[in-house]
Amino acid sequence: MTNSTKTMQEIKRGPITVALIIGAFVAILNETLLNIALSDLIHYFHVTPTTVQWLTTAYLLVIGILMPVTALLTGWFTTRQMFLGAMSLFLLGTVICGFAPSFSFLLLGRIIQAAGSGLILPVLMNTILFIYPPEKRGGAMGLIGLVLMFAPALGPTLSGLIIASLSWRWLFYLVIPLAIFSILFAARFLTNVSEVTRPKVEVPSIILSTLGFGGLVYGMGSGAEGGWLSLVFMAIGVVSLVLFVWRQLVVSNPILDFRAFKYPMYTLATIILILVMVTLFATMILLPLYLQRALLLSSFAAGVVLLPGGLINGLLSPVMGKLFDKFGPRWLVTPGLLIMSVVIWLFSRLTVSESMLYIIILYAALLIGMSMVMMPVSTTGLNQLPKHMYPHGTAIMNTLQQVAGGIGTAVFIGIMVSGQQAYLNHSANPEAPSQVLQGLVAGMSRAFFIALAVGVVSLVLSLFLKRTFAPKEEQSEG
Structure with missing residues (x-):
């Protein structure tokens, strides 16, 4: 115990955290950079929208497959091996994408990119759990929140600027030096913090x-x-x-140890995160559609409208992390979910003639609430786990959030389409452009109203959150 404590005290947390955050920022920024370029890629490679959508579907597919096995990989490889390997895969995929002579090569590059980026976030979260004591994790997790929100917020706007003046290939060219810098920085400063146990491969x-x-x-x-x-x-x-x-x-060496759910705060936090992710993804898919199809904004203009909220969320995440360390989860999470619920209710009442400023304010308020929820809830749940359960706890959380996001997207698009069709079925002139527009808004209102119901359930559950830590003897297990 003394040797282990001494080793942890000698670890330089700052450089390790910075090295991991740089890599995560590059990987997450790349995810949203490509979204606005899809229409350009359709024309460049002469493919259909259904085909080009595979650049997103395949990316999510690879990450969805990788997430559950990250706990197993963490047991077989050191922190440095996992992170440098993941970033090297990501760099290789980025190079292939940037110089892709055909759509097939571009898709191959995206799959390799996904294999790398799917490993980076679990490595980041596991390392933070290992190197920071429970009472200081809020601030560190807040920094992760900054990256998780700042990068996606910057992506569409930056992508719009690049495509307006350069070709789509520059979306990858500009990422290459960032990925190389991340690898070099991590090679210099990242140290191994987790124990290689080499569990049996099931x-x-x-x-x-x-x-x-x-x-x-x-x-x-x-x-x-x-x-x-x-x-x-x-x-x-x-x-x-x-x-x-x-x-x-039933097996003795599970790749995902569901015994993490015997810890009540972890279970409650995971359920809240699933519900919040369903709500968030509903908003993330519906709001851009509203901006582009109802308010008739360009992709770049829609990105600009969404940018302030993302930037505010990113800047507030470290602040909320510090407040979490000081006050615990309930004083942040419950008010945050209340703010989110009110905003989603207002989204359900949108019309075809809202001002851009009103949408900017609402979206910023939503993400302020989000900054009060995501990392505090995650940290509350993970803090109760013993050390040997960290890889399993983060893998389960990340996997279920990924699945919840996918389900949220599919379900709420379906609700929107059915709501639009129901409106048009009762319209005297369903083919009139004004009626199609009104039907779209009616469908979105129905979807947002269902999202509000999900948000209210998470709000009620948040009342039972409390600060907890794993018992001392369990913190040192493994």
């Missing part, structure tokens, strides 16, 4: 996990365009997931 669990999460993500990503094939993949995914969970409970 092959059936990996197969079930791949079929389960892969089938679910693919089925939801294909959506209505996939037809019956989407339903088949989703059915395979659900059945495989049920078998996967069952197997994790």
Whole structure:
């Protein structure tokens, strides 16, 4: 115990945290950079919208498959090996994308990028849990929140600027030096903080996990365009997931240890995060559609409208982390969810003639509430786990959030479309442009109202959150 404590005291937290955050920022920024370029890629490679969408679907598919096995990989590789390997994969994928001579090569590069970026966030969160004591984790997790929100907020606006003056390839060219810098910085300053235990590789669990999460993500990503094939993949995914969970409970070396759920604050925090992610993804998919199709803004203008909220959220995340360390979760999370619920209710009342300033204010308020919720809830749940459960706890949280986001996107798009159709069915002139527009807003209002119901459930659950830590003897286990 003394040697372990001495080693932890000798670790320089600052450089390690900076090295990890730089890598995470580069990877997450890249995810949103490509979204606005999809229409350019359709024309450049002469592919259909359905085909180009695979650049997003395949990316999510790879991350969905990788997330559950990160706990196993953390047991087999050191912190440096995991991070430098992940960033090297990401760099390789970025180079392939930047110089891709065909769409197939571009898709291959995106898959390799996803393999790298899917490992970076779990490494980041696990390392923070290892090097910071529970009473100081809020501030460190707040820095992660800054990256998680600042990078996606900057992505669409930066992408719009680059595409307006340069070709889409520069979206990758400009990322290459950032990725190289991240690798060099991490090679110099990143040290190993986790223990390599080399757990037994449970092959059936990996197969079930791949079929389960892969089938679910693919089925939801294909959506209505996939037809019956989407339903088949989703059915395979659900059945495989049920078998996967069952197997994790009966084998001695699970790749995802669901015993993390015996800790009540971890379970409560995970449920709240799932509900919040469903609500967040609903907003993230519906609001840009409203800006572009109802208010008729360009992609770049829509990105500019959403930028202030993302920047405010990123800047507030470290502040909220410090406040969490001082006051605990309840005084942040419950007010934050209340703010989010009020904003989503206001979103459900949008019309076809709202001002851009009003949307900017609402979205900024939503993300202020989000900054009070995400990292405080995550930290509250993970703080109760013993040290040997950290990789499993973060892997479960990240995986379920990923699945919740995918489900939220598919479900709320479906609600919006059905709401629009219901409006048009009762319209005297359903093909009139004004009626189509009104139908779109009516469908979005219905979707936001359902999102509000989900938000209210998470608000009620937040009343039961409290600050907890793992017992001292459990913190030192593993």
